[in-house]
Amino acid sequence: MMDFTLTSLATITIFVTSKMAMLDIPNLSTIRLSETSASDWKYISEGGATIVFSYRGPPHPSFDGTVLRLRKQKLHQALPKTADGVQMFCETPDAAGPDDPMIEFQQNVIGRLISPEFLVQLQLVDIEHQWLENFALQHDFLRPEGRRQVDTIDLSKGKAMLATDLVGSKGCAVEIKPKWGFLPFPAHLSPETSPVKLQTCRTCMHTHLRQSRGEPAAVDYCPLDLFSGAEERTVRAIRGLWNAWMDSGGAVNNLRIFSQGEMLKPDEGESIAIWSQTIFGLNNPTLDELRESFVGALLPIIMETPVLRTLSRLQRTLDALDREGLCKLRAEAEALRSLPSDDKARLSRPTPVTETHLSEPTTTEWASFLDSYLTSNDALDHGDPSPSNLRYYILAYLLSATFKDCSLIMKLPSTHDERGFVKVIDLDPKSVNKMKGWEMLDQQLVESYAKISGALRRICRE
Ligand SMILES: O=P(O)(O)O[C@@H]1[C@@H](OP(=O)(O)O)[C@H](OP(=O)(O)O)[C@H](O)[C@H](OP(=O)(O)O)[C@H]1OP(=O)(O)O
Numbered sequence: 001m002m003d004f005t006l007t008s009l010a011t012i013t014i015f016v017t018s019k020m021a022m023l024d025i026p027n028l029s030t031i032r033l034s035e036t037s038a039s040d041w042k043y044i045s046e047g048g049a050t051i052v053f054s055y056r057g058p059p060h061p062s063f064d065g066t067v068l069r070l071r072k073q074k075l076h077q078a079l080p081k082t083a084d085g086v087q088m089f090c091e092t093p094d095a096a097g098p099d100d101p102m103i104e105f106q107q108n109v110i111g112r113l114i115s116p117e118f119l120v121q122l123q124l125v126d127i128e129h130q131w132l133e134n135f136a137l138q139h140d141f142l143r144p145e146g147r148r149q150v151d152t153i154d155l156s157k158g159k160a161m162l163a164t165d166l167v168g169s170k171g172c173a174v175e176i177k178p179k180w181g182f183l184p185f186p187a188h189l190s191p192e193t194s195p196v197k198l199q200t201c202r203t204c205m206h207t208h209l210r211q212s213r214g215e216p217a218a219v220d221y222c223p224l225d226l227f228s229g230a231e232e233r234t235v236r237a238i239r240g241l242w243n244a245w246m247d248s249g250g251a252v253n254n255l256r257i258f259s260q261g262e263m264l265k266p267d268e269g270e271s272i273a274i275w276s277q278t279i280f281g282l283n284n285p286t287l288d289e290l291r292e293s294f295v296g297a298l299l300p301i302i303m304e305t306p307v308l309r310t311l312s313r314l315q316r317t318l319d320a321l322d323r324e325g326l327c328k329l330r331a332e333a334e335a336l337r338s339l340p341s342d343d344k345a346r347l348s349r350p351t352p353v354t355e356t357h358l359s360e361p362t363t364t365e366w367a368s369f370l371d372s373y374l375t376s377n378d379a380l381d382h383g384d385p386s387p388s389n390l391r392y393y394i395l396a397y398l399l400s401a402t403f404k405d406c407s408l409i410m411k412l413p414s415t416h417d418e419r420g421f422v423k424v425i426d427l428d429p430k431s432v433n434k435m436k437g438w439e440m441l442d443q444q445l446v447e448s449y450a451k452i453s454g455a456l457r458r459i460c461r462e
């Protein structure tokens with residue numbers, strides 16, 4: 001049985017040095033947001049943890065073609081999700097710290113797993129408190145009401161992130177949040193959960209739960225179709241996303257459409273008319289015509305990009321035990337902890353759960369984990385995991401969660417905007433504090449889905 005200890009400092013030093021050289025991140029402490037005014041930035045969109053603005057001010061070498069990504073702060077802690085699905089529990093790893101760990105994480109972890117052509121250039125910038133306060137004051141009221149009730153720009157941060165603006169001010173960009181692209185590894189599922197979880201994917205179960213609560217949900221969309229690589233299924237997935245976008249008035253977060261730098265909403269007739277004319281050359285199309293043009297434009301991009309396959313492989317291989325197997329492994333390690341020390345010493349693979357198992361991974365630990373994952377994950381017996389590898393599996397699960405929650409932004413090719421592209425965004429590290437919430441949600445999803453009669457359950461195929 002292979003045993004990973006995540007502390008190989010020699011390897012880590014070499015790795016960090018070579019990676020920094022490769023990505024050539026400049027020293028950006030000289031870039032000052034206070035050189036711009038709040039009105040130079042236009043609200044683009046937001047997720048559970050961050051809010052994004054595009055630079056639209058006078059020409060500036062540091063800000064042209066960039067977005068500003070600011071951290072948000074919950075107004076209230078430990079609340080359930082709101083009706084529009086805004087996540088309200090569990091903090092991100094940096095919630096208490098002044099800086100954003102994202103850049104380091106993208107260099108040291110994500111950059112080793114996803115080809116740089118699919119990643120966005122990120123830069124850390126200093127923010128002066130007064131500037132941020134004024135910025136928040138000017139922009140907060142333009143945010144969606146549902147979001148404003150939950151969180152606000154985090155004024156405690158001294159740094160923010162600049163990233164390449166993928167939406168731009170011309171042409172059409174499409175954002176898809178694909179979610180979970182695999183069915184779980186069966187080895188650790190219980191007899192009760194196994195028939196449910198092996199037939200219906202996690203995202204479809206979540207959709208059902210949301211639907212039953214009257215929340216917006218992408219009911220016709222299954223990520224396994226999108227990830228399938230098969231044309232017919234990909235068409236079905238894009239149609240499903242489009243239908244959800246239409247039916248929810250653009251409220252579901254699985255599909256966002258940006259036209260000329262603005263987020264499009266299905267009920268904005270004039271913008272839709274301009275969009276359909278400029279992007280598809282359609283005048284007064286029927287909704288079906290518009291949908292099929294949209295599908296036709298997106299299909300080749302999705303079929304050709306290798307990045308969906310990469311994401312699904314990463315999600316799956318990093319979640320080799322399923323949440324249930326991980327919980328069992330932790331329980332096994334906890335049971336070992338309570339053994340008398342003489343008995344522990346005699347065990348072939350002891351690993352009681354310690355504080356370090358539940359701490360946030362450091363940069364060096366991530367680097368060491370990646371070394372192990374890239375060289376030896378396939379050689380591990382995931383059907384009979386060793387408690388001594390508990391920490392390895394915890395880090396793997398955290399990283400899998402990042403890939404399960406990221407989004408793609410695809411720029412449609414157009415005459416004035418040359419080539420299209422596909423980029424992966426929102427590759428933030430997830431916090432170990434989320435484990436409990438994930439466990440509860442997993443149980444809730446399966447329990448709720450198991451109540452549906454078998455014949456009505458969705459069958460998701462890989
Ligand atoms: O648990 P899920 O699958 O609902 O994912 C959450 C997302 O909900 P979704 O299903 O995509 O609408 C949720 O998205 P929204 O806030 O609903 O747009 C967040 O992305 C959340 O991550 P974080 O708390 O921002 O780090 C996500 O939480 P994690 O599971 O990634 O921790």
Ligand SMILES: Nc1ncnc2c1ncn2[C@@H]1O[C@H](COP(=O)(O)OP(=O)(O)OP(=O)(O)O)[C@@H](O)[C@H]1O
Pocket residue numbers: 044045046047048049050051052067120163164165166167168175256405407425426427428
């Ligand atoms: N580089 C970019 N260019 C243009 N728009 C962007 C960029 N990065 C993010 N966005 C927009 O901002 C939104 C919020 O960003 P992001 O998904 O990173 O936030 P988040 O809070 O981490 O999301 P989640 O809740 O899904 O975890 C995205 O959904 C996208 O619409």
